[in-house]
Structures are given as C-alpha cells and as structure tokens.
Amino acid sequence: MDKSMATAPAQQEGMGALLVFLSAVAWSFGGALARYLDIDDSWTVVFWRGLFAGLFLLGFLLLRDGPLKTLSLYRNMGVPGLLVAFGFAVASSCFVIAISYTTVANVVLIQAGVPLFAALIAWLLFRERVTLATWLAIVAVIAGVAIMVAGGPLLAVLTGDEAQGAGTDAAYPYAWFGNLLALAIAIVFAMTTVVTRRFPNVRQTPGASLGCFAACAFAATQASGFAVTPGEFGVLFVFGALNLGLGMALFVTGARLIPSAFAALLGTAETMLGPVWVAIFHGEVPGPETVVGGLIILAALIFYLSKALKRQAPAPAIAAKP
16 A cells, blocks of 8 residues: 555644644634724624625635636525524624623633534434433533523522622623523524534535625614724724634635544634633633633533544545535
8 A cells, every 4th residue: 555645644634633723723812803892883893794704705615616616505505504604694693792791701611512502402303312421511511501601699609609700790790691692602503513414515614604794784784883993994804804704714624624523622722712812912801600610611522522533433535525
C-alpha cells in the first residue's frame, strides 16, 4: 500500500479538526463583539448582522460551487433545508436579544447542551435509542440549565447562602428572560441537528445563509431605525461576516472530514472561550449560578461526546460536502 495514500486520511482529518476548532474560536468572540455595540434597539443589530452574514455565506457558496451549482442548492433545499433556515434565523436573532438581558456566559453555556437536547428530541419524535449514559447526561444538563435559568434565588436555596447570585441579578434584573431565550436557541438548534441527521443530504450552508437573510428581513420590520456610527458599522461587519459567516464556513468545511462527535467536542471551545473574552475585554464576570450550572453542563456534555466518539467510526477520506 502506498504510504502517501495511508497518510492522506490522517492529514485530512487533522485539517478538518483544525478548521472546526477555528470555527469555534471565531464564534466564541460573538458576545465580546456585541458588548462593543452601544445600540439600544437589538433588532437593528439583528438586521445588520444577518445582512453581513448572509452576504458572506452567499459569497462563500458562489466561490466554492459556482453560480449554477449555488442556484441549484437553493432550489433543491426542500422542507428540511427550509427548517434549517428557520432554525438559523430564530437562533441568530435570539442570540443578539438574549445577551442584552443576561450574561454572555449564561447564553453560551446553555447553548452547549444542544447535542443532548437533540438526543432527547430524537427519542421523543422518532424513538431513537438513548443509552443510559446519555440519559444521565441529559438529566445533568437539564439540572445545570435549571440552576442557570432560575439564577441566584435557586442557588441560594440549594446552598443556604442568600448572597449567592446577587451580583448577576443586580446587573441583569431580567436575566431570567435572557436565559429562557438562550434555552430556546438550544432547543431550536437541537431540532435543526435532528433534521440534518435524519436528512443527511441537506446542505447546511444554503439554509444558514437563507436563515440570515430571513432574520435580516424580519428585523427590518421591527427595528426602529438602521442608522449606526462608522465605528458601530465596522463592529457589525465583523460581528456578521467574520464571527457568524466565517465561523460557519470554517465549520462546514472541516466537519465533513471528521466524526460528528469529534466536531461537537471541538465545538466546546466556543463554550469555554466565550465567557473568557467577555471577562477580559469587558470585565463581565459570571455569577455563581452560572459557574455551578455551567460546570454541570460542560461535564455532562464532554462525558456524552466522549462516549459518542468511541462509538463512531473514523471519517472517510472523501465525504460529501455539507
């Protein structure tokens, strides 16, 4: 056997892992970028971010597949592709609104439970088999989310310390609403995950770009105005094109080269780095309920993904583009 042929799959898998990790790093700056925007109307932010991200992803498709193939991808999306677009539109919009009500750490840590919520939804809708280890991880994630959504009061009851969570509640008096939006994001993304798993021929990028344009169009009907300063315009461009668009392009390019559980495991870098950037650049330190609930979620997620990775066969050397 040719030695170069034997090393090719390993090289492709290494490149795939690097691209997925870089996508997680790109996405992890979302909260920190949003905190640089002094725009009162969240729908204005959704409008510009969706526009820039949609244009970036459309350009990525045109560069990768050419005009005719890109048009064909949109035409052949079908209902599954439209569901992906709907999920991406809802999730990208809710993210911007959620971080105006609660901490970035709460939002990204609650979203980390997506793979386990997907397993639960697949069991409810299609009776897909769920192992005991997965059930335990699902229960742990739900418990972690409950602590984060309920905030300081629940943690005070559990610990007997009424001072727990006071700082977070003072800074974000409506944190519970932002936490619920983050939970909605996780559920919508979980449903999108189930759709793409049930219909493996569905391409994620066309749906994601269409979802960005849909979010932009809806935000245009809700925003009080679109005027922003030149500095805010630059941040919005990075927030949309590079944070959301480039992150998605890196992910779909790399994820096809590695097992899905490995891709999800690398994606936890976004969960761990997101709160770090906000703490470094903006001094936003997570409250105790976020630390407790987040650690529970991360531990359950890593446990679940490690088990799933052992069950998955290595990715083939050549796979269809997502």
